[in-house]
Amino acid sequence: xxxxxxxxxxxxxxxxxxxxxxxxxxxxxxxxxxxxxxxxxxxxxxxxxxxxxxxxxxxxxxxxxxxxxxxxxxxxxxxxxxxxxxxxxxxxxxxxxxxxxxxxxxxxxxx
Amino acid sequence: xxxxxxxxxxxxxxxxxxxxxxxxxxxxxxxxxxxxxxxxxxxxxxxxxxxxxxxxxxxxxxxxxxxxxxxxxxxxxxxxxxxxxxxxxxxxxxxxxxxxxxxxxxxxxxxxxxx
Numbered sequence: 001x002x003x004x005x006x007x008x009x010x011x012x013x014x015x016x017x018x019x020x021x022x023x024x025x026x027x028x029x030x031x032x033x034x035x036x037x038x039x040x041x042x043x044x045x046x047x048x049x050x051x052x053x054x055x056x057x058x059x060x061x062x063x064x065x066x067x068x069x070x071x072x073x074x075x076x077x078x079x080x081x082x083x084x085x086x087x088x089x090x091x092x093x094x095x096x097x098x099x100x101x102x103x104x105x106x107x108x109x110x111x
Numbered sequence: 112x113x114x115x116x117x118x119x120x121x122x123x124x125x126x127x128x129x130x131x132x133x134x135x136x137x138x139x140x141x142x143x144x145x146x147x148x149x150x151x152x153x154x155x156x157x158x159x160x161x162x163x164x165x166x167x168x169x170x171x172x173x174x175x176x177x178x179x180x181x182x183x184x185x186x187x188x189x190x191x192x193x194x195x196x197x198x199x200x201x202x203x204x205x206x207x208x209x210x211x212x213x214x215x216x217x218x219x220x221x222x223x224x225x226x
Contacts (some may be wrong), residue, residue, distance in 0.1 A: 002170075009151070032213055043115070043201055043217025044154070089153060093213060097142065097161065097205075098169070103153040 002027060004092050006102030013080055014110050021075045021105045023090035028071070030092040034099070035064065035075050038087045047088070048075075080109045113138045115218035117202055123224045130189040132221050134202030142205040143185035144215065145169075145177060147198040154201065160185055192225045199223075 005024045013019045023033075034049035050057045050064040050073065057064045061078040077084055090102040118133035134143065144159040146169075156169030158177040166177050174196060178186045189196055199222050203215040 006153070034214070041219065043203070043219050045217065046214045049214075097159065098156060099154075099213075099215060101146075101154040103151055 002100055004090060004100050004102045006090050006105060008105060009103070010106045010108075012108045012110065015081060017080050017109070019077050019080055019084075019107055019109075021088055021090070021107075022072065023074065023092075023102050024070075024072045025092050025100075026071065027092070027094060029094040030100075032093040033064070033066065033073050034091050034093075035062075036089045036091065036101075038089065038104075040086075044089060077107075080107075082109050082111055085109050113140075113204070113206075113216040115202055115204055115216050117200075117218040117221050119221050120219065121222050121224075123226065124189075124192050125226055126193060128189075128192050128225075130192050130223065130225075132187040132189075132200055132202075132223070134185045134187070134218055136183055136185075136202075136204040136216075138204060138206060138216070139182065140204040140206040140216075141182070143179065144203040144205070145175075145185065145187045146201045146203065147171070148201055148220070149198050157187065189223075192223075194225050197223060197225045 035047045036044035037047040038044040048059045048062050063076045066073045088105045091099040114137045145157045146154040160166045160179045176188045199220050201220045202218040205215045
């Protein structure tokens with residue numbers, strides 16, 4: 001019940017494509033869903049986050065879609081660029097102290 | 112800018128050694144976390160601390176302990192290192208809530224190899 005399942009494990013797209021990363025959860029008590037971006041040799045950094053009272057949040061080229069009834073949320077990257085190549089982690093939290101992370105998706109964007 | 116520093120980027124230790132990983136933050140954050148990152152397993156919480164001298168077990172505390180004597184410093188201790196503790200270790204901090212954000216700030220990580 002504490003798991004957050006993330007897919008795919010890896011993703012390769014061409015520049016300008018729209019990679020989509022999906023996450024699913026079981027615990028309906030989760031109330032905060034962030035996405036973290038990690039470049040090689042760096043720690044993860046918060047990219048965008050959503051609360052379950054909205055179905056979509058957009059920040060620049062990054063959009064989270066949230067489906068509360070299906071207990072799923074996804075990250076869409078519009079007009080992807082080679083600089084977006086990184087590992088992306090979804091996460092969920094139910095008491096604000098602990099984050100439960102997904103297993104990560106390695107994204108490669110080729111020119 | 113929040114700065115989270117970890118004492119070593121790379122560390123090689125022998126089985127049975129006692130290992131100390133240090134994390135220091137400069138933002139006066141109450142909450143500090145230790146994770147390990149393994150391919151295909153994501154980030155898993157080992158321990159966290161919400162105040163000086165306070166600690167709570169995360170999801171995989173076995174074989175680890177922590178120490179928080181000062182607010183800015185959070186140490187992870189491997190009492191007797193084993194090869195299955197070879198991993199990337201990430202420290203993170205979180206400050207007070209801002210709006211709906213519970214952002215955690217991560218250090219660059221320490222890649223530990225136990226031989």
